[in-house]
Amino acid sequence: MHLWYFRTVQFPYSIGEMFEQSTIIFILFFITAVFCSFLGVCYEYMKRRYRYWSDIGIPGPKPEFIIGNMKESLFMKCTEPEMTDVWYKDYRGNPYIGFYNLLKPSLFIMDPELIRKVTEVDFNHFIDHPSFSEHSGSDVIIYSLFAMKDQVWKVKRPIFSRLFTPKKLREQIEIFNNRYSLLKEEIENKSELRKDTELLKFIGRYILISFSTILYGLDLMKDEKLFEDLEGHSEKFFHPGLHQALMFLFYTASPDLFNFLRMKTFPRDIWKYFSPFTKELQEHNKRLVNTNGCNLVSLLNQYQDSEPASAIDHPEAVGHIFSFFSASNHTTITTVSYGLFLLGQHPEVQDMLREEVDRVLKRNQNITSENINDMVYLDAVLNETMRLYPLLGVLKRVCTKKYYVDELLTIPEGMDVFIPVQALHMDPEYFPEPEKFHPERFLGLEKLPSIFMPFGRGPRNCIGLRMAEIAFKIAVARLISDYVILPNPKSTLPIKFDPRSLFITCMPENGLWVKLQKR
Numbered sequence: 449m450h451l452w453y454f455r456t457v458q459f460p461y462s463i464g465e466m467f468e469q470s471t472i473i474f475i476l477f478f479i480t481a482v483f484c485s486f487l488g489v490c491y492e493y494m495k496r497r498y499r500y501w502s503d504i505g506i507p508g509p510k511p512e513f514i515i516g517n518m519k520e521s522l523f524m525k526c527t528e529p530e531m532t533d534v535w536y537k538d539y540r541g542n543p544y545i546g547f548y549n550l551l552k553p554s555l556f557i558m559d560p561e562l563i564r565k566v567t568e569v570d571f572n573h574f575i576d577h578p579s580f581s582e583h584s585g586s587d588v589i590i591y592s593l594f595a596m597k598d599q600v601w602k603v604k605r606p607i608f609s610r611l612f613t614p615k616k617l618r619e620q621i622e623i624f625n626n627r628y629s630l631l632k633e634e635i636e637n638k639s640e641l642r643k644d645t646e647l648l649k650f651i652g653r654y655i656l657i658s659f660s661t662i663l664y665g666l667d668l669m670k671d672e673k674l675f676e677d678l679e680g681h682s683e684k685f686f687h688p689g690l691h692q693a694l695m696f697l698f699y700t701a702s703p704d705l706f707n708f709l710r711m712k713t714f715p716r717d718i719w720k721y722f723s724p725f726t727k728e729l730q731e732h733n734k735r736l737v738n739t740n741g742c743n744l745v746s747l748l749n750q751y752q753d754s755e756p757a758s759a760i761d762h763p764e765a766v767g768h769i770f771s772f773f774s775a776s777n778h779t780t781i782t783t784v785s786y787g788l789f790l791l792g793q794h795p796e797v798q799d800m801l802r803e804e805v806d807r808v809l810k811r812n813q814n815i816t817s818e819n820i821n822d823m824v825y826l827d828a829v830l831n832e833t834m835r836l837y838p839l840l841g842v843l844k845r846v847c848t849k850k851y852y853v854d855e856l857l858t859i860p861e862g863m864d865v866f867i868p869v870q871a872l873h874m875d876p877e878y879f880p881e882p883e884k885f886h887p888e889r890f891l892g893l894e895k896l897p898s899i900f901m902p903f904g905r906g907p908r909n910c911i912g913l914r915m916a917e918i919a920f921k922i923a924v925a926r927l928i929s930d931y932v933i934l935p936n937p938k939s940t941l942p943i944k945f946d947p948r949s950l951f952i953t954c955m956p957e958n959g960l961w962v963k964l965q966k967r
């Protein structure tokens with residue numbers, strides 16, 4: 449009777465009016481069965497995918513369901529290089545290992561000779577950087593040189609190399625020298641600044657103003673509002689919100705679906721700001737009677753109507769204006785700040801450097817393209833700073849053409865290849881006592897070991913490296929010529945890196961603090 453009652457009872461709702469309870473139970477059962485089967489198929493698919501490396505006998509860390517081997521960096525427990533440092537130590541002696549970037553089998557190469565082949569000798573098989581969507585539209589970063597692919601990149605890179613000729617670098621030295629007065633003025637006017645100097649902010653202003661003059665021909669000293677706008681947008685790029693982090697995650701997991709849905713990896717307001725800004729810069733540059741050589745904006749104008757292969761249309765111009773600005777600023781600011789911070793922590797190195805700077809510059813004399821190369825210890829300090837704090841702790845390439853490595857491994861087209869810069873820089877086999885700040889290791893005949901790659905490596909390395917080196921050398925040499933850098937208890941070694949920072953993998957979590965004392 450009970451059963452009969454339940455079978456015949458009617459639901460007072462619309463579904464109940466249409467179906468008997470037994471039918472509803474059947475439908476629910478059917479949906480559950482379909483759902484379970486779907487999960488089963490997904491599980492089987494993942495299991496098979498996660499056998500990619502073990503099936504061909506290549507070692508690597510064990511993947512976890514859906515997230516593969518990216519757990520720590522995905523959940524922001526640590527930075528990507530900190531995560532891969534563990535693999536480097538665990539699998540030492542192997543030329544390469546396999547891992548899973550979420551569901552995607554990817555390769556991690558550790559052998560210096562293989563790294564040389566991938567980045568230099570056989571570069572034609574590994575031309576591209578991975579991880580950027582390819583659809584057109586207003587996703588600002590896809591038009592950057594960094595994201596450009598294959599043939600397009602080959603045509604565009606030489607265009608922008610014209611910004612870094614020896615003549616241009618000489619002009620840049622002059623601009624950095626002139627803008628240094630800004631920095632000094634700020635220190636002189638604000639006594640509290642000398643007691644507590646947060647380097648990233650303090651150096652940031654100097655670099656941003658200098659780079660805007662060099663790249664855009666702008667004088668930000670006269671326009672505080674523009675300075676704040678540009679600083680704010682640059683900040684967004686390097687400290688993305690949760691939304692952007694999720695977009696990147698989605699993109700990594702399924703680039704095809706991401707592109708199909710025409711989603712964006714970067715906040716739309718960056719585009720909204722930089723699109724009219726670029727137009728204005730280009731129009732202003734066209735109106736100038738005497739442009740006197742080239743900067744980024746005049747280059748963009750020059751190629752606006754050139755032949756199709758090299759033409760730079762508006763969306764692409766926006767990409768370059770934004771990406772050159774972002775790629776140059778935070779990277780250089782962070783490196784200069786680390787250099788000064790390390791000098792504050794190591795007074796003996798600072799004294800030696802000051803002795804060299806005083807000797808070469810004879811106090812208060814400007815840095816020139818001639819005397820800059822006489823400061824060899826300064827060069828060593830720069831290299832040692834970047835060895836300890838490489839801004840991209842993991843370099844990445846995509847295999848663009850199938851590549852035979854050995855009888856075990858042929859890298860298929862489309863596979864991402866990771867190169868552990870930070871781990872190599874901290875390997876005692878190449879750099880004895882790697883934790884120590886010891887610029888002397890870069891002096892002498894055997895200058896740079898081939899695994900030293902703070903600016904990347906091969907034809908796809910950093911296009912602005914000379915400009916960054918000049919900025920570092922002028923800021924550091926002139927500051928220590930005027931001030932003594934003292935440690936500040938607000939920052940001590942070891943520095944904790946911010947795992948939320950998207951591109952710079954060694955961004956200090958709580959800034960870099962020093963004190964400054966007039967000499």
Ligand code: HEM
Binds near residue numbers: 593844903912
């Ligand atoms: C200390 C400062 C800097 C560091 C540490 C740095 C580091 C890097 C690294 C590691 C790469 C990737 C290289 C590779 O994949 O092999 C790169 C690419 C790039 N950098 Fe820099 N960079 C710095 C400053 C600059 C400056 C000042 C500019 C421009 C004015 C710049 C523009 C670029 C561009 C456009 C790319 C992409 C190049 C391409 O794909 O062809 N960078 N940088």
